Amino acid sequence: MxxxxxxxSTRLVPGYGNMNAKIAIVGDYTTQFxxxxxxxxxxxxxxxxxxxxxxxxxxxxxxxVTNTFKSPTKKAGKLAGTDFFDEEKKKFTQLGLEHAxxxxxxxxxxxxxxIICCGNASLLALSNFxxxxxxxxxxxxxxxxxxTRKLMPTFSPGSTLRGAYINRxxxxxxxxKAKVESxxxxxxxxxxxxxxxxxxxxxxxxxxxxxxxxxxxxxDTEVINYELACISFATSPDxxxxxxxxxxxxxxxxxxxxxxxxxxxxxxxVVGNPKSKKIxxxxxxxxxxxxxQCGLVIRGPxxxxxxxxxxxxxxxxxxxxxxxxxxxxxxxxxxxxxxFKNIKEES
Numbered sequence: 361m362x363x364x365x366x367x368x369s370t371r372l373v374p375g376y377g378n379m380n381a382k383i384a385i386v387g388d389y390t391t392q393f394x395x396x397x398x399x400x401x402x403x404x405x406x407x408x409x410x411x412x413x414x415x416x417x418x419x420x421x422x423x424x425v426t427n428t429f430k431s432p433t434k435k436a437g438k439l440a441g442t443d444f445f446d447e448e449k450k451k452f453t454q455l456g457l458e459h460a461x462x463x464x465x466x467x468x469x470x471x472x473x474x475i476i477c478c479g480n481a482s483l484l485a486l487s488n489f490x491x492x493x494x495x496x497x498x499x500x501x502x503x504x505x506x507x508t509r510k511l512m513p514t515f516s517p518g519s520t521l522r523g524a525y526i527n528r529x530x531x532x533x534x535x536x537k538a539k540v541e542s543x544x545x546x547x548x549x550x551x552x553x554x555x556x557x558x559x560x561x562x563x564x565x566x567x568x569x570x571x572x573x574x575x576x577x578x579x580d581t582e583v584i585n586y587e588l589a590c591i592s593f594a595t596s597p598d599x600x601x602x603x604x605x606x607x608x609x610x611x612x613x614x615x616x617x618x619x620x621x622x623x624x625x626x627x628x629x630v631v632g633n634p635k636s637k638k639i640x641x642x643x644x645x646x647x648x649x650x651x652x653q654c655g656l657v658i659r660g661p662x663x664x665x666x667x668x669x670x671x672x673x674x675x676x677x678x679x680x681x682x683x684x685x686x687x688x689x690x691x692x693x694x695x696x697x698x699x700f701k702n703i704k705e706e707s
Contacts, residue, residue, distance in 0.1 A: 375426030375466055376400055382542035384424045384472035385409070386463065386486070387516060388479035389441055390432050400427045401517070408517035412528060416535035424470060428482045429459045445481045450490040452481070460485035464504055473545045474510040474538050475502065483513050497534050497685025498693045501547055510547055512538045526675050533686060541690065550691055556590075556602040557610055561619040567593075567601045568626035576637035577630075579658075581646050588654055591627055603627065627656060634659040641680050642666045 373390050376399045385401070393403025401409050413420060429444045441447070444456035452460055463485050467475065477483040477492070484490040486502045492513045500511040514534040515527045558564045571577050571593045578594040587606060594600040603623060607614045615623065631638065631650070640646055643664040650656040670678045684691055 370431045371395060371398075372430040372462075373398055373400060373427065374430070375424060377424035378421065379424065379469070380471050381422060381424040382471075382473045383418070383422060383476065383538055384426070384467060384470055384474075385476045386467075386478060386482040387425070387427045387518075388445070388481040389429055390427045391518075392432055394427070395432055400425045404521050405516075405518040408520055408528065412517060412531045412535055415532040416539060418535060418539055424472060426463070426466060428463050428479070428485050429456065430462060431459075447480060450480060450484060452484070456481070467509075468506045472509065473542045474499075474512055476512045476514055476534065476538055478514055478516040483511065487511055489513065494681075495693055496530065497537070499537075499541060499547060499690045500692075508547075510541055510545075512541070530676075537689070548690060550689060551598065553599050554602060555600070556604065557608075561615060561622060564603055564623060565626050568603065568623070568630050571595070571601070572626075572630045572633060574636055576639065578639045579631065579646065580641065581650065583649065586653075588650075593630065624654070624656070631656055631658045637661045637663060639663045639665065641683070 373394045387400060387405070390400065391403055391405065393405070394400050396402075409425075410420060413423070429441075433441045433443055435441070435443050443453060444459060445452055460481075463482070467486070475486065477486060480490055480492055483492055483495070483500075486504050486509075487500055488503050489495050489500055489511075492515060495513045496515065498513070500513065502509040502511050512534055514531050515524070517528075517531060520526075520528045520531070555567065574595050576595070578592075578600075580592045582589045582592075584606070589606045590602050590604045592600055592602045604611075605615070605620065605623065614620070638658060638660060640662060641664070643658075643662050643666075647658055647662075650658060665683065666678045666680075669676070669683055676682065681693070681695060684694070
């Protein structure tokens with residue numbers, strides 16, 4: 361007797377795997393392969409996922425897999441899936457909302473410490489985030505489950521079958537990060553200390569003197585309204601120092617002219633030290649802007665993280681948000697916490 365229902369009846373494909381697994385993987389759409397097997401991630405999608413799991417040091421027995429939409433789409437061609445979810449508007453249909461609620465009920469019974477969302481629909485069903493392309497590789501917090509869970513957005517394994525083959529490498533990277541994160545249920549962000557307020561200009565000058573004598577440090581600038589707003593230095597991932605040059609909450613009028621001149625001279629001594637190595641993301645911008653707009657000359661060797669990454673992985677994006685998703689552990693997507701106009705985007 362066939363397991364496939366006859367006529368127009370719809371069969372729901374349940375989740376599969378150990379309910380006590382610390383990792384749950386949630387896809388978006390159920391395929392006809394899944395219906396025939398009564399198991400998610402079968403057929404070509406499952407083959408890709410299996411390969412990515414092995415590359416990440418995982419096996420299928422260590423994960424629980426399910427789909428957001430438990431039955432296959434009844435529409436074909438370009439309209440496939442639109443009976444559940446509008447990918448362009450990032451919006452569920454009424455039927456899609458019913459399936460999203462079924463997913464939440466299912467995962468509320470599951471004990472996974474981290475849930476990997478393979479697609480926009482699964483991400484939106486469990487959180488207020490709706491873009492895998494934006495948040496891929498970052499640890500997010502669920503907001504639509506009874507207990508807050510870690511979420512890891514990543515690409516759908518099936519999407520790599522249709523031209524985006526290199527995304528398999530990113531899926532593997534995300535699975536490796538998820539494996540590390542699966543050992544504890546809590547989201548533990550990196551503990552970073554940022555120095556950006558100063559009692560007086562002498563205190564800021566002392567920090568500049570400290571970096572002036574370092575053998576290597578990270579350098580970054582921020583530009584607002586075509587003016588240098590601040591310059592940042594760091595010698596470790598844990599402590600960073602921001603020297604503001606414009607108005608701040610503590611100093612609405614900024615520094616005095618004499619104080620700003622002292623700071624600019626101190627900054628020149630820091631960046632102009634020919635013996636110290638400067639580590640910069642997109643140094644071509646900082647070099648050009650600081651020289652032409654501020655008269656600050658960067659001397660000494662430069663390690664450009666953007667160029668270095670691009671040389672090693674030329675097929676991947678090289679922006680800071682992408683690099684953060686690969687190298688910064690459980691760091692949140694920090695660009696959501698700030699909003700300003702930037703010369704790098706407007707010029």
